Amino acid sequence: MIEVETQLARVLAEACPLPSDTVPLAAAHGRVIAETVVSRYALPPWTNSAMDGYAVRSEDVASASETAPVSLEVIADLPAGTAADPVILPGQAARIMTGAPVPADADAIVPVEATDGGELRVTITAPAAPGVHIRSAGEDRQPGDALVSAGSRAGAEVLSALASAGFGRIKVARRPRVAVIATGSELVAPGEPLDRGQIPDSNSLLISSLAVEHGAELVDVVRVSDEVAELETALRGLASRCDVIVLTGGVSMGAYDPVKELLSPGEQVRFEKVAMQPGKPQGFGRLAAPWVDEGELGPLVFGLPGNPVSAWVSFLVFVRPCLRALQGASTVEDPKLSAHADVGWRTPPGRRQYLPARIRTTDAGVTVSPAAARGSGSHLVGSLADANGYAVVDASIERVQAGDVVQVVRLVSDVDARL
CATH class of the missing domain: 3.90.105.10 (Molybdopterin biosynthesis moea protein, domain 2)
Structure with missing residues (x-):
């Protein structure tokens, strides 16, 4: 591995x-x-008022108080958007609205609350220091x-x-152009009735939705059986239209694994066992001739496991960083947080665990627990609805005990996040 x-x-x-x-x-x-x-x-592009009030010379109102108010002549009305710059002489003021440019002769704004709101003359009951309530240009x-x-x-x-x-x-x-191919003769469209041995194709929706959430332009979503010829037709139709093709299923050691059978020869796509759980079988490479014209750069190809939780983890660990890198993002991997385990759970020997999890922030700090009541399982797709992140447990850890500090990744869509 x-x-x-x-x-x-x-x-x-x-x-x-x-x-x-x-x-x-x-x-x-x-x-x-x-x-x-x-x-x-x-x-801001110009020095402007931070308050509704009056633009004044600060020395004119230095002595203003409730018991000894100052009266000033109002010589202009300055709404937001005005280009006016009236001359303000000693003893004068300009009524001004928030965001309006401050006259060059004024150095302070008296809020309307410290005045009587006069239109021809204004009575001011509080001093205003130089620069108060003024937003300076730049x-x-x-x-x-x-x-x-x-x-x-x-x-x-x-x-x-x-x-x-x-x-x-x-x-x-440019957005990466992504196509998704779900393989498996057992797959039927979501919402269709199931015969014995059939399952709904949730991977198409899972991977295509994740791709769009992380900046991709979705070119096509295709469902194929375990027939190699059917997969070959799908790949030939997509190879020249995509930057990335993500396949789910057909990458392990089974007798009906068309992805591996079709793409292993020539090692354009290499299939590896990766020391992680779930998601051990992984395929990755780049299509070349005969899939694309000689000399052209073919699309990147990911072969992900078919179990939904495995596909979910594999996308987050490998495909998502790839999509970010293709877009030139400054950060391609998510930051990890430290959390305390609410409960204990088992870990796989010799493999790093990526566990769908509920991550909570409480007064005591960040806590984490498995999203699925049964803990870790690549088939427990229902638990993904309760997952808002995943725990990452090192291969050297034999079991997580309640209270242990665990590294977690909280999920945030790239549509809503700045990297």
Whole structure:
């Protein structure tokens, strides 16, 4: 068997970043920024008011109080969006709204709550120190300051910053084009009645949905039987249209394993036993001729186990980092957290365990427990509905005891996360 790190290194060595596209900001959500971006504008672009109130000369109101208010002439009304810059002489003020540019002659804002709200004259009952309630131009960013690093994901906050800094379009990595092939003569479409020996094809939905959640453009989802000819036809139809093809099932040592039978010759796709549970049988490689034209770069191919939990773990450990690397993401692996085990559970000897888990944050800290009542099992697909992450238990640990510190990964979709 090989180690997880060895298999992952092979995957990432082939996952070269894809070309970039320039798209409107509204179309960039969830995409990976392909270049470091610097601000075009000062942020904020002009010195503006942080409050509704009155722009004043601070020395005019230095002595203002409830018992000795100061009265000033109101010479202008400044709503947000105005370009006006009225001259404010001693003894004068301008009524101003939040976000409106502060007149050059004013150095303080008196909130409306400290006034009588007058329109021709205003009575002020509190002093205002120089600079109070004023947002200075460029205090957040100056033109040319770094704004977003290449490899960052364009979440809502990043898009807001880019728009504020003067951008309407941005260069992002092209989405990896992914196709999913579920193999198995026992598979039937979800919702169809089952005959003895048949099971619903949950892997198609599982893997295609995960791929989209992690930045992929879904090209096609195909279900094939265990007939090698049927799989070959599907692969030939997809090879020129995809960057990545993910197959589930048919990769172990059984008599009806078409993926391994079809792709093992020539070692375009290598099949390995990886020291992990679940997910020991893994296939990975890149299609070349005769699947694609001579000299063309064929798609990356993953051969994942057919049991749903094994396919889920395998996607998260190998396919997800690949999709991130293809998009040029600055981070391809998820950070691990430390959690305390709520209960004990068994671990497989000699293999690293990836256990679907419920991860909770309590007043006492982060805790973890198996998502399935029966603990670990590659067939326990119902437990995935209760999993919000997974525990990673080293191969050297014989059993997790209640209270043990365990490494966990909390799942977050790349659509909602910035890397």
